[in-house]
Amino acid sequence: MKNFQEKISEVVIRRLTDYLRCLNYVKQEGKTLIKSSNISTKCGLKSSIIRKDLARFGVYGIKGKGYDIDELIKQIGKILGLDKTKNVVLIGAGNLGTAIIKYPRIKNANFNFIAAFDNNSDKIGKMINDTQIYSIDKINKFIKKNKIEIVLLTVPVSETMKIVDSLDSKFVKGILNFTSVILPPKKNNIFIHNIDLAKELEVLSYCMKKCTL
Ligand code: ATP
Numbered sequence: 139m140k141n142f143q144e145k146i147s148e149v150v151i152r153r154l155t156d157y158l159r160c161l162n163y164v165k166q167e168g169k170t171l172i173k174s175s176n177i178s179t180k181c182g183l184k185s186s187i188i189r190k191d192l193a194r195f196g197v198y199g200i201k202g203k204g205y206d207i208d209e210l211i212k213q214i215g216k217i218l219g220l221d222k223t224k225n226v227v228l229i230g231a232g233n234l235g236t237a238i239i240k241y242p243r244i245k246n247a248n249f250n251f252i253a254a255f256d257n258n259s260d261k262i263g264k265m266i267n268d269t270q271i272y273s274i275d276k277i278n279k280f281i282k283k284n285k286i287e288i289v290l291l292t293v294p295v296s297e298t299m300k301i302v303d304s305l306d307s308k309f310v311k312g313i314l315n316f317t318s319v320i321l322p323p324k325k326n327n328i329f330i331h332n333i334d335l336a337k338e339l340e341v342l343s344y345c346m347k348k349c350t351l
Contacts, residue, residue: 150191151218156181157188158214165207173204220248225286229301230293231256231271234316238290239266252284278306288312295319302326 160180164172174185174192181188192198192205197213199205215221228235231254238244245251256262257274264271272280280286289310293301298319305313307326314331315321321330 146194150194153181153183153187153191154214154218156183157191158211158218161207161211161214165211170207171200171204172207172210174199176204215248223248223250224288225250225252225284226288226290227252227277227280227284227286228254228269228290228292229256229274229277230291230297231258231261231266232292235290235292236266238292238316239269249288252286253280255280274301278304281306281309285309288314290314290316292316302328302330 157177160177161172163180164176174188177183177188178185189199192210192213195213195217197205197210212221226249228239228251231239235254235256239251239254251269254266254269254271255274255277256271261271262273286309289305289312291298291301291313295317298315298317298321302313302315302321302325305326305328307328310328312329312331313321314333316333318334318336320332320334323330
């Protein structure tokens with residue numbers, strides 16, 4: 139695999155995660171090789187785009203046979219930084235936070251979902267499935283002890299900035315921000331992704347409108 143320095147757009151990275159899902163699915167069916175045309179059918183993308191995306195990282199198939207599925211899963215995992223398990227916590231065990239914790243796909247081999255934090259004394263000490271809710275006062279001690287790299291944020295808008303600024307950036311390297319506060323892509327050296335379902339609906343609305351023009 140190429141040791142790339144080239145800036146890769148997020149669109150390409152999002153496609154890689156689609157390929158990974160597709161490959162894991164095909165692997166479960168017992169296949170060992172896959173052609174870009176098969177990935178294309180499953181992901182709804184042109185084969186040429188898939189080949190180009192993979193070639194960008196120095197990943198090529200075997201002529202006439204396609205890609206070795208295990209190898210490709212390994213390579214994409216490396217590209218996405220999934221070769222090392224990351225410890226994750228959630229802050230804000232309200233309705234959305236609880237739903238996220240209960241979502242089975244959030245827990246997998248790549249992301250070790252360890253705990254939730256809240257400031258509501260009625261919630262502290264309780265469990266959401268097998269995830270314990272701790273007091274927010276303990277967050278940085280916990281982050282240090284458990285080497286937490288990723289924080290999922292589902293607190294009210296008014297609390298968002300305060301919490302982001304309080305996180306120990308020696309350990310926390312990424313935040314998935316589900317609040318409606320638009321945070322910058324990087325703050326205090328922590329990468330931030332804003333996830334806003336209302337925004338997705340607006341984009342969908344635009345796509346639907348464009349199709350009817
Ligand atoms: P609920 O009504 O069950 O509290 P909600 O989703 O309607 O849930 P929000 O007001 O959005 O509530 O808050 C989400 C969660 O964030 C709640 O569990 C709340 O107790 C928690 N929370 C609020 N402020 C903080 C804070 N400073 N630190 C940690 N958790 C907080």
